[in-house]
Amino acid sequence: MSRQPRVREQDRKVAKRVSGSTGKLSLRKQKLHQRGRAITSRSVQAHALDTFGSAEKAEHWMNRPNPLFQGKAPGQVLESDPSSVEAELVRIDYGVYV
Secondary structure (H helix, E strand, O other), X not given: OOOOOOOOHHHHHHHHHHXXXXXXXXXXXXXXHHHOOOOOHHHHHHHHHHXXXXXXXXXXXXXXXXXXXXXXXXXXXXXXXXXXXXXXXXXXXXXXXX
8 A cells, every 4th residue: 555645734735825726636636546547648648637737738748858757758758657657747746846
C-alpha cells in the first residue's frame, strides 16, 4: 500500500488561495488510485489534462523538455515509462518539487 504524502494545512491554504482549489486530488484521480488500475499513456494524458486544467497547458507540459527525464519531454518518456510521468504529475498535484 503506497502512502500519500501529508499536506500541511498551511500549504493547503496557500494552494487554495493561489489556485482557487483545495489542493486535494480530484474525485477521478482518487478513484484511479484506489482501484489500482494499470497506468497507461491514455490515463497519464487524462491526468495531465486534469492537473493543468486545459488541453493547451497539458500539451505544452508534455512536449517541453524536463530535466527530471534527462532532458526529454514527458511525452517522449510516456511511451517507455508511463509510471514515471504519472509520478511527476502526482508530485505536481501535491506541490512537491524535486
